[in-house]
């Protein structure tokens with residue numbers, strides 16, 4: 001393993017839980033070249049669009065570079081003294097449970113370890129929780145119920161070895177693209193491999209599925225309960241495995257029993273669909289069931305996980321090559337956070353907070369005064385406690401709860417009222433930073449080093465390859481310095497991440513002897529040099545390891561008191577939430593090219609080109625009934641708030657269901673924070689909110705005028721006259737979508753733009769018949785700004801216009817073309833971008849398909865689309881399918 005500068009630095013992608021290896025190379029001009037690490041076992045050189053564009057996100061634009069207290073720049077000593085002082089005084093006056101840390105699956109394991117040690121070991125509260133609570137807490141709860149500990153039994157290789165992959169509530173094509181690519185490649189080699197997608201929505205992942213089961217929201221428990229009963233009735237259970245390694249099957253089968261019509265009603269699937277799926281599962285030995293947020297983010301998330309695990313335990317299909325249940329995590333270090341005890345109800349190294357022996361062991365090892373006996377407040381409850389004053393000081397690290405927690409406006413209000421809010425982040429302005437009394441500048445990806453664990457339990461190094469700018473410091477250092485100032489110098493004498501990792505490895509094997517799954521004792525005593533060159537490895541990594549097998553449970557050995565797995569009886573229920581007032585089921589989730597609240601991906605022009613504004617997918621039938629026109633604006637509301645987003649009419653969603661992405665914040669849109677609408681309804685075991693099943697009503701927003709605005713600079717524009725705005729970076733500048741309550745408001749905005757945008761030539765066009773109004777402002781022969789206003793959603797050759805920001809305009813005729821907003825006949829508009837890496841648009845791809853290129857590969861050869869990271873190939877395949885289907889219908 002080399003980290004030498006000339007060859008680039010081996011590190012890990014900071015986005016999703018696939019945990020791809022990356023080689024980052026600094027160029028002489030300061031830019032960073034990114035490539036996939038061919039040796040990393042998670043991706044073998046592949047990257048998705050987000051990973052490929054990491055080089056665009058390492059600039060200093062918008063960075064917080066110096067500590068601030070009460071809005072004033074200060075030095076670290078002053079800021080840290082203040083944080084330690086307020087935390088200490090609050091604890092003294094109100095007790096340890098009056099303070100809290102809210103951390104993130106974005107921070108590194110070493111950061112997590114220090115935060116957890118400080119809160120649980122030395123402050124003496126378990127009030128530390130993480131945004132991972134929002135993504136996989138139900139999987140943790142399900143694992144612990146069945147296995148006695150939070151173990152993911154399988155490895156990524158199982159996805160390639162399986163004969164059947166069942167994807168449940170998982171849009172792998174967009175959310176874990178490299179895993180999707182690995183399945184796609186395996187299916188090309190073995191076309192007999194089957195993929196079943198279980199999802200209410202026909203996502204891009206459906207393009208690889210042999211069967212799409214468009215299940216009702218939260219119908220998964222019923223589906224897998226029905227599977228268990230069907231397996232039993234058809235003699236497909238593995239009696240040997242059940243007898244030797246499990247208990248509790250009979251009660252579980254009894255709870256799972258239901259009639260066919262109940263099953264149809266709960267799942268929304270026909271008996272034919274159910275029987276086909278059950279028979280495929282029953283008759284295929286090598287089955288992997290992959291599940292993620294569609295399972296976890298539910299009031300019955302833990303039950304769904306239990307139902308999935310029950311089916312795998314009953315067939316003994318677990319921990320063997322090509323077999324097993326597989327929870328894939330959303331975040332790069334959600335798994336590291338779980339291992340280190342970053343959840344309020346867990347202890348470090350997969351030990352249990354409620355277990356007195358574990359508490360004693362950790363307390364003795366840390367030499368800490370106390371370890372709390374009761375769990376702390378989980379994420380949603382933590383912010384309720386901030387709201388009602390039980391928590392008086394909170395430190396938020398690397399996350400944006402004002403956007404991502406349910407009932408997000410209440411979270412904002414709670415922070416506004418909280419006496420002391422510390423926020424560590426990389427950006428000066430986020431929706432959460434707005435409420436910080438103390439702002440601490442955190443090191444960004446590329447500036448910090450440590451480890452992360454991916455979804456297959458593989459621990460990889462993130463390595464630093466850039467200097468720390470300004471006064472920026474890593475998160476672990478910030479916490480260590482506060483801990484020292486609170487009087488815990490000895491326990492927090494860490495000088496480097498390697499020292500923290502060494503202590504963590506030592507604790508993992510302390511009095512373990514196979515009693516706990518998490519054991520990396522083989523790395524105890526790791527030196528700085530060994531840590532620097534540590535290759536990716538899967539745990540367990542024991543000091544006395546004789547086996548290289550890293551799968552769990554093929555031969556039992558669970559971590560329950562009797563070392564047997566527990567079947568968990570679960571009863572399927574309808575989570576019927578809609579009513580006459582709020583008749584639509586809102587499903588929230590991710591899109592392909594953005595990550596969380598866009599603090600990094602929003603910096604990339606490339607990533608912002610795929611989908612440039614918040615949108616709502618709505619079924620054509622619903623749109624028709626409600627008079628919602630495509631590309632108009634939708635108002636969406638319920639008892640918690642309202643948002644305004646663009647209408648995207650599509651049959652990818654079912655009637656009565658809508659989908660809105662979770663990424664947009666007040667930094668990028670006027671009113672697109674969808675988590676405002678998500679009710680704080682929680683799974684009773686995991687505390688995870690139901691972010692995919694929310695009752696809302698929708699209507700078309702009244703807009704007197706729509707507009708598209710291009711600007712070369714990020715102008716300080718006054719959008720107060722606009723009823724809607726959404727801004728995104730684009731090559732050479734910024735693009736903005738706008739709407740106004742009245743035409744007059746739009747005209748006032750345009751006039752102001754013309755007078756305040758310093759240009760030397762303003763072209764103006766007014767059409768009294770169509771009521772369209774256009775402006776193009778040039779400076780020194782280059783386009784500074786262009787504004788297109790229309791009473792209807794603006795139809796323009798947007799991508800062509802964006803390209804004009806790069807050109808010099810020598811003739812009046814060329815400048816007039818910009819005003820017209822129509823592409824040159826010699827260079828047609830490429831259409832909305834599909835391939836963000838190669839900037840290929842939908843029109844170009846469609847032209848290639850019409851010319852006879854009917855595979856993603858030949859489309860790539862014709863257009864370059866999909867030839868870099870391949871994340872867009874699912875969309876290209878979807879376009880080919882539609883074209884072939886429509887051509888066939890036309891021929892008939």
Ligand code: SF4
Pocket residue numbers: 013014015016017018019020043046047048049050051052176177178179
């Ligand atoms: Fe990063 Fe994409 Fe790999 Fe996820 S799949 S780790 S986002 S490169």
